[in-house]
Structures are given as structure tokens and as C-alpha cells.
Amino acid sequence: MLQGTQEGLLRLLAWIGLAGTSHGQPAWPWPLRLSGENLPIDLGQARRLALGLGFLVTAGVAIVLACVWRRPRRYLLATVPLLLIVAPWPAAQVVLVPAYPTSFHRSPTGFSASSIALGQALYAHHCAGCHGDDGRGQTPIAASLSVWPPDLAGPLLWRRADGDLLWHVRHGMKDRQGTMTMPAFSPLRDEDGWALIDFMKAQGAGQSLRARGVWIRPIGLPNAEVHCEGREPRALSSWRGQRIRIVAASMGGAPVTEDPRMTTVLLRPGHDDTGRQQAECVIESRDAWKAFALIAGTDQLAGTQLLADRDGWLRALGAPGSGGWSEDDLLCRSDTAAAASSTPPADGLGALVVRMDAEPVRFLKGGFVH
Structure with missing residues (x-):
């Protein structure tokens, strides 16, 4: 409110x-x-x-x-x-909290695989020296600074509004004495700043999964172009309102079967393999493959399956080779208790679907309910 x-x-x-305007959007005065x-x-x-x-x-x-x-x-x-x-x-x-001209800005492109890939390259060039490859800031350069860099996998990144983060990326940060603690990256374009933020979200989700086995903060489904047989390409985000199952292709895998409870999309890394896995709807993109691998916190994405709810939040992850779905695969849980069903689902995937629908995500980031 x-x-x-x-x-x-x-x-x-x-x-x-x-x-006035700041970085192409109305500026908070x-x-x-x-x-x-x-x-x-x-x-x-x-x-x-x-x-x-x-x-x-x-x-x-x-x-x-x-x-x-x-x-x-x-x-x-x-x-x-x-x-x-x-x-x-x-x-x-x-x-009352400090505000910046960009505090109420939103990314004009949204959370996308291409933006995450761009952000990953920019992060490696501009940020990894201080913040580290994993974002935790445990580097020799960080140890020499007067203020230790924040843990980008921790809660600080997730509590701040995206517009505040954009301002810090473009204009730097200062301590209470006015000393610069993070340099300004003003030569970067606005889309570069948003891309860095998108990458940090994806990286933070993967680090959370590696460290705690769950997504501590909700992470959205990264947008990408989907090709379905006999239809024009469409954005993955256009299925908002439906459940989505992402299946990361594996060499020699069986054709992906559809499920009436959700839209199934096969994810391929973009290179041409003989006998590659097939499905009705496919994302064929190296950027998307890298983005999902970051979020899943793994270098071995092949065979992994991910479920997103109707609101576009990634909720569950099935590891390669697992025998089937169970409620333990629900890695993004709501604080709302699910209502007990008088007719429990016959399979593990059905139980996950019931939990996802009964426990919608209400994520507060920088005061904005997502």
C-alpha cells in the first residue's frame, strides 16, 4: 500500500x-x-x-x-x-528511509536469460575482483578495503528495491563520512546496470541452493524465446497464469511427455547434437541454459527439471536421475500453511501442484509486493 x-x-x-527524469524514468524528487x-x-x-x-x-x-x-x-x-x-x-x-531518484524504477526488460548472461559477463569484468566469483566478497582486494563488501547471496540484496540497486551500480556507494566504498560505474548503460542486477539475483538464488538446499528468497522464471511446433515463437513469460515445467535436455534422453496440469518446455543449450532430446515446445539458447544453471546452483544442468507456479515463481527442482517428484522437491515454500485435501493426489507431482497452488508466494522486495 x-x-x-x-x-x-x-x-x-x-x-x-x-x-524530472533519471535514467529514462520519472525521478523521485x-x-x-x-x-x-x-x-x-x-x-x-x-x-x-x-x-x-x-x-x-x-x-x-x-x-x-x-x-x-x-x-x-x-x-x-x-x-x-x-x-x-x-x-x-x-x-x-x-x-523514513533514504531514497534516490531511481528508487521506484523498474527494469524495462524484465528478468530475462539474455539479461542474466550480459550481467554475468559484466560482473566478471567489473565486480568479481571485490565481490568474488560467488558474490560473497571473500577476496584479497575485499580484505584490503575499509568497508567489507556485502554478501550478494545474503538478505541485503533482496531487501533493497531494484531501483536503489541501480543507483548504487551507476553512482557508487559512500559511508557515513562520505568516503567512497564502491566506485561508480557511470560509463555503463542503463541496460547494463539492470543486467547486473538480474545476474546477481540468479547467482544469489544458486548460492542459496548450494548452501541451504532451498531458495531462501523467491526467484522468478527467467524469460526466453520458446519455439513450439507449428506456431510462432513466443516469450516464456506469455504463459503467465499457467504452471510451467522446464526440462533440461540430456544426451540420448527420451522424448519429453506433456502433462495436462502444466506447460512443458524442453531447454537445450543451443548446440547441434545428434539424437538430441525432443519436445513440442523448446528453448534453444545457451544464455537460457546458463541462466537456469546459475539459479539451480549447478554446473551439471542436464536432466534437471524445474517447476514454476502460475505467478512465474520457480518453486520446485527435480535432480537428474531422481525416481520421481516428492514434496521435498518444493524448494521455495510460502509461510502460508497448505489446506489439507480430502482427496490426496495419487502422485508426487500432483502433491507438488496442490502445494504450489495452496501456498502462493507473496514476496516483499524493497517494500514492493511481487
């Missing part, structure tokens, strides 16, 4: 010409914004904000009534400052 209100205000300011990411963590402060807003609405009603009723006008107006004084406002540092 907070983020949506602020986005609406920004669009209004841009429409009437009171907001103030150094602070209301926090949508801190309040879900500190529920006490969230309650105080709700009560404070209630007092504020009551004060507004009192002003309106004072304009309508003359006799009690003085009493009504006298309650306004009293309500504002006694309102249980939350701590300012919880509600």
Missing part, C-alpha cells in the same frame, strides 16, 4: 511536469521515502503507524465537520492539534 501510494504520487508528479520494507519486520512500529494514520484521518474529519457546522467549530478545531500530538507515531528512522 505504501509503495503503491508513492508510485501513484510519482506518476502524478511526472504527468503534471513536477518530476525527495531524499527520503516511506519504508515498505521495514514495517513488516517491526510489527510494533507498523501498528503504531496504522494508529497514527487513524488519528490523522480523524483530525481530517474534524476539520471537514468544522467547515460544515458553525456552532461546535471551535471545539472541533481544538481537537485537531491534540489528536496530532497524542497520535502514537512510529520511530522516524523506521518509517
Whole structure:
């Protein structure tokens, strides 16, 4: 709600010409914004904000009534400052956080395999020296810095809005004394900055899977071009609203069978192999292969299967050679408890489908509900 209100205000300011532009999108004009990411963590402060807003609405009603009723006008107006004084406002540092002109920016291309591949190349050239190949920042250069680089597989990356990350990539970071702790990469194009962010998301998901065996934070299905027999190519994202099964091709594998509960897409790495696996719908892209390998946290993707829910979140992973699906393969779990079914599914894949549908992802990143 907070983020949506602020986005609406920004669009209004841009429409009437009171907001400039930054990196091709309307720029947030103030150094602070209301926090949508801190309040879900500190529920006490969230309650105080709700009560404070209630007092504020009551004060507004009192002003309106004072304009309508003359006799009690003085009493009504006298309650306004009293309500504002006694309102249980939350701590300012919880509600107000630093903002940047790009804080409410969104990637114009979305999360895609080609963007992840571009970001991987840029990261290796510009970022790996300090942040390390795995993003954890355990490098000799990092050890020599005054401030240790953040762990890009940790929660910090996931809590910040993508627009804030773009600003830091393009303009660098400073400590409280104003000393530069990360250089600005201003020569990069905006699409390069978004590509770096996409790569860091994919890499962080894979690192989480390697370290803990689950995707701690939800990761989206990377977009790619799909070719289906007898039809025009279409984007993978165009199946939003349907469940998706991605099958990474293996040498000599049997033709991929369809399942009426989901759309099945075969992923091939893009090179021409004899006797290669076949399916009705295919992604043939080295970039997509690399992107899914990053997210799956493996160098041996062949034979892996991944399931995405109707909202485009990757939820389950089946390892190569596994005998079948089970609920243990659900690697992105919601906090919502699934309702018990009176007629349990007959197979493991059916049980996963029921869990995915019953436990939708509600992911808060930088205050934005995804």
C-alpha cells in the first residue's frame, strides 16, 4: 500500500511536469521515502503507524465537520492539534528511509536469460575482483578495503528495491563520512546496470541452493524465446497464469511427455547434437541454459527439471536421475500453511501442484509486493 501510494504520487508528479527524469524514468524528487520494507519486520512500529494514520484521518474529519457546522467549530478545531500530538507515531528512522531518484524504477526488460548472461559477463569484468566469483566478497582486494563488501547471496540484496540497486551500480556507494566504498560505474548503460542486477539475483538464488538446499528468497522464471511446433515463437513469460515445467535436455534422453496440469518446455543449450532430446515446445539458447544453471546452483544442468507456479515463481527442482517428484522437491515454500485435501493426489507431482497452488508466494522486495 505504501509503495503503491508513492508510485501513484510519482506518476502524478511526472504527468503534471513536477518530476524530472533519471535514467529514462520519472525521478523521485525527495531524499527520503516511506519504508515498505521495514514495517513488516517491526510489527510494533507498523501498528503504531496504522494508529497514527487513524488519528490523522480523524483530525481530517474534524476539520471537514468544522467547515460544515458553525456552532461546535471551535471545539472541533481544538481537537485537531491534540489528536496530532497524542497520535502514537512510529520511530522516524523506521518509517523514513533514504531514497534516490531511481528508487521506484523498474527494469524495462524484465528478468530475462539474455539479461542474466550480459550481467554475468559484466560482473566478471567489473565486480568479481571485490565481490568474488560467488558474490560473497571473500577476496584479497575485499580484505584490503575499509568497508567489507556485502554478501550478494545474503538478505541485503533482496531487501533493497531494484531501483536503489541501480543507483548504487551507476553512482557508487559512500559511508557515513562520505568516503567512497564502491566506485561508480557511470560509463555503463542503463541496460547494463539492470543486467547486473538480474545476474546477481540468479547467482544469489544458486548460492542459496548450494548452501541451504532451498531458495531462501523467491526467484522468478527467467524469460526466453520458446519455439513450439507449428506456431510462432513466443516469450516464456506469455504463459503467465499457467504452471510451467522446464526440462533440461540430456544426451540420448527420451522424448519429453506433456502433462495436462502444466506447460512443458524442453531447454537445450543451443548446440547441434545428434539424437538430441525432443519436445513440442523448446528453448534453444545457451544464455537460457546458463541462466537456469546459475539459479539451480549447478554446473551439471542436464536432466534437471524445474517447476514454476502460475505467478512465474520457480518453486520446485527435480535432480537428474531422481525416481520421481516428492514434496521435498518444493524448494521455495510460502509461510502460508497448505489446506489439507480430502482427496490426496495419487502422485508426487500432483502433491507438488496442490502445494504450489495452496501456498502462493507473496514476496516483499524493497517494500514492493511481487
